[in-house]
Amino acid sequence: MARISQHLSTIALLLELSIIHICSAQQVYVFTTGISPRPHCSASYDKAPATPTYRFSQFSFTQTETYRYATSIPPPRTTKTYARPYRKLKTLIPPLQTTTWGNWNPNDTAATDTADPYGQAAWSSLWEWAAPANYTTTGIYSTTVTPTPIPSSELVLPPKDYFGPTDCYKFPKDFIFGVAGSACQIEGAIAREGKGPNQMDVWSEPGEPNNYVTNENYYLYKQDIERLASLGVKYYSFTIPWSRILPFAFPGTPVNSAAINHYNDLIDFVLSKGMTPTVTMIHFDTPLQFYGTNITSRQWRNGVMGVGSGAYGNPLFEDSFVHYGKILLTHFSDRVPIWFTFNEPMLFCDTGASVNNVIKSHARVVHFYKEVIKGTGKIGIRLHDPFSVPLNPQNQTHIAAAHHINSFHLDTFWNPLVLGIDYPESFKMAITDYVPLTPKDLAYLKGTCDFLSIQPYTASVASPPPGGIESCAKNSSSEYFPFCVKLQSTNIFGWNFGYRSYSRVYTTPEYLRTYLNYLWNTFRKPVFITEFGFPVFGEADKEVREDMLYDSPRSNYYLSFMTEVLKAIWEDGVNVMGALAWSFADNWEFGDYDARFGLQVVDRETQERYYKKSFFDLVGFVRDRHPNYEES
Numbered sequence: 104m105a106r107i108s109q110h111l112s113t114i115a116l117l118l119e120l121s122i123i124h125i126c127s128a129q130q131v132y133v134f135t136t137g138i139s140p141r142p143h144c145s146a147s148y149d150k151a152p153a154t155p156t157y158r159f160s161q162f163s164f165t166q167t168e169t170y171r172y173a174t175s176i177p178p179p180r181t182t183k184t185y186a187r188p189y190r191k192l193k194t195l196i197p198p199l200q201t202t203t204w205g206n207w208n209p210n211d212t213a214a215t216d217t218a219d220p221y222g223q224a225a226w227s228s229l230w231e232w233a234a235p236a237n238y239t240t241t242g243i244y245s246t247t248v249t250p251t252p253i254p255s256s257e258l259v260l261p262p263k264d265y266f267g268p269t270d271c272y273k274f275p276k277d278f279i280f281g282v283a284g285s286a287c288q289i290e291g292a293i294a295r296e297g298k299g300p301n302q303m304d305v306w307s308e309p310g311e312p313n314n315y316v317t318n319e320n321y322y323l324y325k326q327d328i329e330r331l332a333s334l335g336v337k338y339y340s341f342t343i344p345w346s347r348i349l350p351f352a353f354p355g356t357p358v359n360s361a362a363i364n365h366y367n368d369l370i371d372f373v374l375s376k377g378m379t380p381t382v383t384m385i386h387f388d389t390p391l392q393f394y395g396t397n398i399t400s401r402q403w404r405n406g407v408m409g410v411g412s413g414a415y416g417n418p419l420f421e422d423s424f425v426h427y428g429k430i431l432l433t434h435f436s437d438r439v440p441i442w443f444t445f446n447e448p449m450l451f452c453d454t455g456a457s458v459n460n461v462i463k464s465h466a467r468v469v470h471f472y473k474e475v476i477k478g479t480g481k482i483g484i485r486l487h488d489p490f491s492v493p494l495n496p497q498n499q500t501h502i503a504a505a506h507h508i509n510s511f512h513l514d515t516f517w518n519p520l521v522l523g524i525d526y527p528e529s530f531k532m533a534i535t536d537y538v539p540l541t542p543k544d545l546a547y548l549k550g551t552c553d554f555l556s557i558q559p560y561t562a563s564v565a566s567p568p569p570g571g572i573e574s575c576a577k578n579s580s581s582e583y584f585p586f587c588v589k590l591q592s593t594n595i596f597g598w599n600f601g602y603r604s605y606s607r608v609y610t611t612p613e614y615l616r617t618y619l620n621y622l623w624n625t626f627r628k629p630v631f632i633t634e635f636g637f638p639v640f641g642e643a644d645k646e647v648r649e650d651m652l653y654d655s656p657r658s659n660y661y662l663s664f665m666t667e668v669l670k671a672i673w674e675d676g677v678n679v680m681g682a683l684a685w686s687f688a689d690n691w692e693f694g695d696y697d698a699r700f701g702l703q704v705v706d707r708e709t710q711e712r713y714y715k716k717s718f719f720d721l722v723g724f725v726r727d728r729h730p731n732y733e734e735s
């Protein structure tokens with residue numbers, strides 16, 4: 104890696120090279136004392152006289168500040184398509200029955216169409232069965248809000264942080280930059296216009312806030328998109344809830360035409376603003392029907408490989424997801440160039456069957472997109488991985504521990520889906536009910552990701568668990584099961600390895616660069632950062648909005664991460680195809696409104712949005728370095 108050799112050349116005099124064993128993409132601890140070198144200023148530093156010359160002059164307020172406005176995205180000049188429109192594609196799937204339903208009102212038992220298995224009464228009883236606790240419809244809006252232009256007074260750039268990037272790189276011309284959100288965290292309107300219940304609608308524990316209203320983005324999407332375009336954001340990454348498209352979830356049940364209209368309108372509005380949409384098919388929001396008829400126990404928080412069960416292991420899941428995916432692709436792939444099947448599937452996998460169903464349904468959807476629709480866009484799967492580096496990189500067992508957990512998170516999906524090879528040992532030794540993959544399976548799964556989409560919020564530090572990896576993998580009651588690695592956020596000297604945010608996200612930009620090298624060189628596909636973000640510690644506790652908006656730790660996180668992306672591209676030769684910041688606004692963070700990952704503050708009383716400083720800083724960083732922004 105270029106970085107390590109450069110680093111060495113600057114401090115070569117200070118160390119004994121013989122103690123260092125450099126492995127690719129791995130940190131080493133180098134002990135030294137004395138002053139830190141300042142290579143960029145050595146000339147003037149050496150020439151400066153030892154004693155300053157003091158003098159008097161006439162005082163005046165001569166500080167000047169340059170006020171700059173954000174540069175809005177211009178309207179599109181051309182329209183590009185990536186597949187034929189729905190009216191041409193619809194013959195490629197079985198005929199769909201469409202219908203509409205109303206809004207659910209728990210007190211309203213007026214629907215009389217009880218003989219219709221998919222009528223209004225049947226739909227209402229889905230919600231009675233789901234029984235969202237303390238359900239309320241008390242948002243502000245009940246219909247799509249017409250957007251208003253953002254006044255220029257909101258688009259004045261904030262003061263820059265005193266210390267900032269010093270790099271001289273540019274982004275490649277086709278580098279994708281945008282922001283992301285997910286439906287269950289922003290839409291609200293959970294039981295409106297025909298949407299059926301999904302896991303996230305009943306996720307909150309007693310006393311935790313739920314997602315019934317959240318940002319009311321279901322009605323405010325145009326205003327939200329208007330705000331992004333005004334600031335200069337080019338890509339908008341959003342997710343579609345399966346339960347809105349198919350409230351009864353399964354193949355053969357009617358499609359909600361209100362939902363199709365909604366997302367058609369959303370996509371068209373994004374395009375009309377000169378932006379580009381990307382769509383994710385499932386983002387933790389499995390329709391509740393996959394949990395079986397008895398959801399009373401709600402045991403889905405006891406995930407084995409993550410935080411819960413997405414019911415992906417249900418025998419009906421694979422075919423149902425493929426059917427749903429085909430509906431999305433036939434309707435929207437003419438205008439959407441980038442698709443993701445699953446978001447972070449391992450967080451909601453609990454059995455070998457769940458992983459099996461995820462990878463097989465992913466591959467079937469991708470084959471349909473490439474071979475049947477003949478879409479010319481790109482498609483992949485978004486993985487979660489707390490990229491682990493060895494606590495002591497000179498200890499082989501620590502290196503093995505880091506490889507073990509990284510392979511569990513990444514190779515379990517990308518071995519079959521990218522390389523066409525079997526699951527890794529790390530997965531198979533712990534998840535013993537895994538479904539073996541045949542050579543025929545592997546040939547079908549191979550090459551079904553156009554890119555490696557990862558969400559590298561932070562890194563972690565790995566060492567072996569007490570008793571070692573092997574014995575842990577045989578003991579499902581071990582606290583380290585199933586990953587069987589001890590993770591920490593401190594280095595070997597006990598220092599936190601980065602600045603800590605609210606929810607165990609640390610600013611670890613140099614590990615991001617290591618990670619990008621690891622991904623590109625291991626799987627040999629372009630890397631796509633599809634989420635990264637930083638919930639500033641204590642942001643929700645700040646008393647005045649001005650303080651929430653002045654979020655320098657978040658700016659520091661984003662600008663340092665983007666600087667390392669540029670170094671990975673230009674110094675290491677890693678193909679990083681883009682980065683999507685999470686998230687474009689504060690939102691419902693799975694039972695919590697205080698974990699604020701947003702680039703905008705949302706006033707929970709008025710639904711008004713306010714740009715944070717980091718949003719300007721991040722967009723400005725990209726705009727100043729991106730050839731595509733020079734024309735606008």
Ligand SMILES: *[C@@H]1O[C@H](CO)[C@@H](O)[C@H](O)[C@H]1NC(C)=O
Nearest residue numbers: 207208209210211238239240
């Ligand atoms: C249903 O009725 C109860 C009791 O009258 C009331 O408190 C509640 O707000 C009503 N719910 C809705 C959604 O109208």
Ligand SMILES: *[C@@H]1O[C@H](CO)[C@@H](O)[C@H](O)[C@H]1NC(C)=O
Nearest residue numbers: 236237307308309310311312
């Ligand atoms: C419903 O609201 C009450 C009163 O705010 C609260 O005590 C209770 O925990 C809530 N129930 C759930 C399941 O969130």
Ligand SMILES: *[C@@H]1O[C@H](CO)[C@@H](O)[C@H](O)[C@H]1NC(C)=O
Nearest residue numbers: 395396397398399400401402
């Ligand atoms: C549903 O599950 C709960 C909790 O496990 C259990 O108490 C209840 O008896 C079950 N109901 C039915 C109808 O099986």
Ligand SMILES: *[C@@H]1O[C@H](CO)[C@@H](O)[C@H](O)[C@H]1NC(C)=O
Nearest residue numbers: 495497498499500501566567
């Ligand atoms: C390597 O790490 C393991 C586990 O932390 C430890 O038991 C062992 O002593 C270390 N070996 C060396 C050579 O430091």
Ligand SMILES: *[C@@H]1O[C@H](CO)[C@@H](O)[C@H](O)[C@H]1NC(C)=O
Nearest residue numbers: 574577578579580581582583
């Ligand atoms: C498995 O792990 C549990 C929890 O750490 C421990 O109590 C138990 O002794 C372990 N079992 C074996 C066979 O090692």
